[in-house]
Amino acid sequence: MAQLEHSQEMGMHTEQLRGRTQQTFFSPIEDENFTYPWAYEVNFNKRAELDASDMSATEINLKLRDLMKSGHGTIVLKNPRARHGVAVGILNKLNLIVEGSLGYFGCGLVDGPNIRISGRVGWSCAENMMAGTVVIEKNAGSTFGAAMRGGDLVCKGDVGARAGIDMKGGTLIIGGRAGAFCGFMMQRGRMVILGDAGINLGDSMYDGTIYVGGKIADLGVDAVPAEMTDLDKAWLDRKLSQYGLKTPNGVGKMQKIVAGKQLWNYDNLEPTEKKLVL
Amino acid sequence: MCGIAGIIHRGGKTSDIGGEMTKMLQALKHRGPDSTGVALYGKPSGNRMVMRIKVAEAADLKSGFKIHDDVVDRWAKVDARLNELKAEIISSDQPTEYAKRYELNYGGDLSNLAKYIEDIDQVEILSLGRGLELIKDLGDATTVSQQYGLKGFQGTHAIGHTRMATESDVDIRSAHPYWAFPFRDVSVVHNGQLTNYWGGRRGLERKGHKFHSNCDSELIAVYLADRMEEGEDLEDAMHRSISELDGVFTYLVATENMLGMAKDTMAAKPMVLHESDDIIALASEEVAIRSIFSNEIDTFDPYEGEVRVWRS
Numbered sequence: 001m002a003q004l005e006h007s008q009e010m011g012m013h014t015e016q017l018r019g020r021t022q023q024t025f026f027s028p029i030e031d032e033n034f035t036y037p038w039a040y041e042v043n044f045n046k047r048a049e050l051d052a053s054d055m056s057a058t059e060i061n062l063k064l065r066d067l068m069k070s071g072h073g074t075i076v077l078k079n080p081r082a083r084h085g086v087a088v089g090i091l092n093k094l095n096l097i098v099e100g101s102l103g104y105f106g107c108g109l110v111d112g113p114n115i116r117i118s119g120r121v122g123w124s125c126a127e128n129m130m131a132g133t134v135v136i137e138k139n140a141g142s143t144f145g146a147a148m149r150g151g152d153l154v155c156k157g158d159v160g161a162r163a164g165i166d167m168k169g170g171t172l173i174i175g176g177r178a179g180a181f182c183g184f185m186m187q188r189g190r191m192v193i194l195g196d197a198g199i200n201l202g203d204s205m206y207d208g209t210i211y212v213g214g215k216i217a218d219l220g221v222d223a224v225p226a227e228m229t230d231l232d233k234a235w236l237d238r239k240l241s242q243y244g245l246k247t248p249n250g251v252g253k254m255q256k257i258v259a260g261k262q263l264w265n266y267d268n269l270e271p272t273e274k275k276l277v278l
Numbered sequence: 279m280c281g282i283a284g285i286i287h288r289g290g291k292t293s294d295i296g297g298e299m300t301k302m303l304q305a306l307k308h309r310g311p312d313s314t315g316v317a318l319y320g321k322p323s324g325n326r327m328v329m330r331i332k333v334a335e336a337a338d339l340k341s342g343f344k345i346h347d348d349v350v351d352r353w354a355k356v357d358a359r360l361n362e363l364k365a366e367i368i369s370s371d372q373p374t375e376y377a378k379r380y381e382l383n384y385g386g387d388l389s390n391l392a393k394y395i396e397d398i399d400q401v402e403i404l405s406l407g408r409g410l411e412l413i414k415d416l417g418d419a420t421t422v423s424q425q426y427g428l429k430g431f432q433g434t435h436a437i438g439h440t441r442m443a444t445e446s447d448v449d450i451r452s453a454h455p456y457w458a459f460p461f462r463d464v465s466v467v468h469n470g471q472l473t474n475y476w477g478g479r480r481g482l483e484r485k486g487h488k489f490h491s492n493c494d495s496e497l498i499a500v501y502l503a504d505r506m507e508e509g510e511d512l513e514d515a516m517h518r519s520i521s522e523l524d525g526v527f528t529y530l531v532a533t534e535n536m537l538g539m540a541k542d543t544m545a546a547k548p549m550v551l552h553e554s555d556d557i558i559a560l561a562s563e564e565v566a567i568r569s570i571f572s573n574e575i576d577t578f579d580p581y582e583g584e585v586r587v588w589r590s
Contacts, residue, residue, distance in 0.1 A: 082564035101577070103565050120577050122564055123548060139578045142545060160579040161545035180545050180582040198582060199543070 035112070039092045042073035053079040057086050068092055082122065087115060104141075107134050110151075123160070126153045129170065135243065142179065145172045148189070154243050161198065164191045167208060175245050183210050183257075184220065192236065194247045202257050206264070210257040211236060213247035224260040232256060279442045280469040281306030282454075282549075283561040284530045285570070286435035286537040286588050291556070292321060296423070296431025298570050299438045302559075303419035305566040310442035313453035314422040315414025317465035317532055319590070320433040322408035326368065327382045327462075330404040330412050331356065331395070334376040335449050338400075348400075349375055355398045363391055373426045377404075379411065389460040393488075402451065402490055407463035409433070409534050414453040434590035435537050437530045439467040445494060452493040458503035459488055463534040466502065468495035469562055470527035470547045478523070498529050516540045516585045530560070538587040545582035552577045558588050 048067050052060050060080065064087065067075050074095040080086050084103035087096060087110070094113035101119030111130035116137070123141040126134045129148040135156070142160035145153045150170040161179035164172045169189040180198035183191055186205040196214035203220020210223075211232070219225075228251075236251040247254060283302040287293050299316045320328075333352035338345055356378075360367060366383040373379070384391065392403055405412030413426045419440065423429055439454035446452040458464035472478070475494040478501065483489065487500050501523065505515035516531065516538055526546035531538045539560060541549060551560045552567050552575050559567045564577050580586060 081568045084563075084565070100574070101564060101568075103563060119574070120550075120564065122550070138576065141548065141550070141579050158578060161582055177581075179579070180543070198545075 035093070036091050039112075040068045041071060042068055042093055043071050044073035044095050046072045047074040047076070048072045049076045049078065051078045052083070052086075053081070057083045060086050061088060064090065064094075064096070068094060082120075084122070087113075090115075101138075110134070120157070121155075125155075126151075129153060139176070140174075144174075145170075148172065152239075152243075154245075156243075156245065158195070164189070164210075167191065171239065173239070173243060173245065177214070180217075181220065183208070183223070186210070186259075192239070194240075194245060202259070204263060205259045206261075207259050211251075212255045212257065213249065213253070216255060216257075219257065222260040222263045223257050226256045226258040228252070228254065228256045279309040280454075281309030281440040281562040281566070282438070282467045282469045282528065282530055283559075283566050284435070284437040284467075284532070284537050284539070285557065285559045286590055287557055288555065288588070288590065290434060290590055292432045292434055294430055295319070295433040295436040296428035299436045300419050300423040300428055301569040302561055302566040303438045303440050305569040306440045306562060307418045309562060310440035311418060312443045312448045313414060313416045313441045313450070314419045314439070315412070315441070315453045315455050315467070316422075316428065316436055316438040317405065317410055317412045317455040317457075317467070318428070318431050318433050318436045319409045319463070319532060319534065320411065320431065322534065325383055325385055327365075327384050327388075327406060327408060328411050329380040329382060329395075329406045330377070331380065331401065332377045332404060332450060333398075333401050335451065336374075336376065336416055337449060339375060346375070352398060352401055353378070356395060356401060359394055359398070360391075363394060365391060374415070377413075377415070377426075388462055392460040396488075403457070403459070405457045405465065406460070407534065410457070410463040410465060410532075412455055412457055412465055414439075414450055414455065416448065416450065416453070434535070435532060437465060437467050437532045437537065439469075445471065446492045451491045454493075454495055456493075456496045456499035458499040458506075459490070461503045461506060464499070464503060464506070464531065466495070466499040466529055466531045468498050468527055468529040470525060470529075470542070472497055472523055472525040472527060474524035494525075495529075498523065498527070498531075502531060512536060512538060513585060513587045516587070520583050520585065528562075535590045536587055537590070538585065539580065540585045541580055541582060543583045549580050550577050551580055551586075 076097045078099045080100045082101045082103040085105045088108045090113045091111045096115045098117040103122040105124045106121050108127040112132045115134045120138045121140045124143045127146045131151045133152045135154045139157035140155040140159045144159045144163040147166040148170045149168045152171045154173040156175035158176035159174045159178045163182040165184045167186045167189045173192045177195035178193045181200045183202040186208040188208045191210045194213040197212050197216045199217040200220035202223030233251045368381040371379045415422045454467045455465040472494040478497050528541045528547040528549045548562050550564045
């Protein structure tokens with residue numbers, strides 16, 4: 001099978017994304033635009049430790065920036081004590097190790113760093129993430145990975161409601177159970193839930209794929225089961241092994257959920273017509 | 279927004295729950311700066327009843343000169359009616375001009391006492407029970423804690439609330455927690471909005487229940503009181519509330535020896551939980567739980583439609 005067909009079968013798209021940021025910095029034919037012009041040159045072997053016990057979120061974020069500026073490519077952040085808005089807006093290569101838990105909006109708007117968190121994260125972790133990896137060893141709150149566009153976001157524990165809401169790309173992996181309305185209005189990307197999924201899974205999703213290893217409480221509007229292909233299984237095997245995760249019954253037993261696409265022409269339909277379609 | 283928090287020490291152990299709740303609610307101040315309230319549960323002692331009561335709003339005291347005379351008059355009426363009902367006043371403390379704490383010896387009908395005292399104009403019983411002491415006022419947790427001397431309060435469990443007023447006035451009447459009038463030792467805090475408040479309220483008022491405010495959260499306290507009056511136990515009443523209360527909510531309820539939490543089916547309001555063999559701590563945000571733990575702890579989020587109850 002041609003590469004283009006493979007990628008389309010996996011839900012990938014080849015068209016260039018539009019938008020000011022994309023056009024300005026990420027033309028795929030210019031290699032130097034894979035990093036931001038203002039990104040710091042960092043050395044992963046240059047390591048720093050930062051104890052955040054008595055620091056505000058703003059001070060922590062400024063200190064992280066200063067450390068990157070001085071070439072540190074590996075930073076260990078200790079004792080964040082669930083503060084909100086920590087490690088946000090990192091548009092740089094960075095190996096960030098967080099020893100502890102983060103509050104709301106942790107790791108939001110990141111583009112490029114590899115972040116590992118030993119504790120739990122609060123609501124809206126990695127919201128609008130563009131690229132890189134964020135791996136959480138314990139649990140996560142609601143709206144996990146909201147509107148993410150790229151990269152790998154992994155929670156090895158349980159996750160709250162509305163994970164992947166408005167997701168526009170990337171891969172979101174949940175090692176345990178997920179709450180209600182996961183994948184709500186999902187547009188692209190892949191979500192993998194190894195445990196049980198809550199009510200209204202994939203409600204009003206436009207596109208993208210959800211894989212579930214456990215039980216699904218129920219499907220949301222226009223979310224429909226689809227057949228698992230060999231390509232799906234191969235991708236899941238490779239992706240899960242990358243993060244040391246396994247689904248109890250093997251990837252072959254996972255359920256695949258996609259958009260029924262009955263809502264795609266909602267602009268052109270009168271309410272009465274919609275009722276007929278749905 | 280609003281922030282809610284709860285803590286319960288297992289095995290009947292007591293702790294400085296006043297200090298713990300102050301720290302937790304101060305950490306949640308950004309979720310609601312308008313008012314702060316706590317329901318603290320001390321160790322019950324024989325027939326001793328504790329009554330927390332107010333005879334005016336803090337804002338009333340700025341309304342002229344006569345109000346101070348009115349307040350004195352109201353206190354005199356409260357004392358007279360307690361005497362009339364043969365409720366022996368063991369002690370009374372007055373942290374503010376408009377609020378008092380009474381320790382009473384009373385073996386009669388609590389409902390009758392509560393209704394008779396509240397029949398005095400502008401008088402509101404905040405709580406009445408063997409272990410429960412309900413304190414609420416305007417300001418953040420530190421302000422209210424200092425005003426009412428909460429630090430050092432020994433007890434088994436507590437719930438608390440920081441309020442961001444969204445649908446009713448900024449006053450003590452609309453602050454949480456709410457006492458489940460006239461049930462002794464039952465209190466509720468809530469984060470969210472109830473969309474069937476007026477319908478639910480009208481139904482409960484027709485059954486004879488009393489509301490003190492126009493705050494939607496009070497409906498939960500009265501609803502649970504009604505269900506328990508019908509013979510349901512607390513956990514069953516909470517399960518029923520998930521389907522009978524409309525809107526988005528996470529609420530905590532406490533009784534003399536229990537602490538419970540319930541979350542609506544949309545899971546739209548946050549709750550983080552830490553559970554160990556000795557202690558359960560829960561709050562709208564993890565930062566509140568960590569304010570009372572210096573060591574590393576595990577936390578998780580309860581799910582939609584979930585009800586949990588713990589005993590002290």
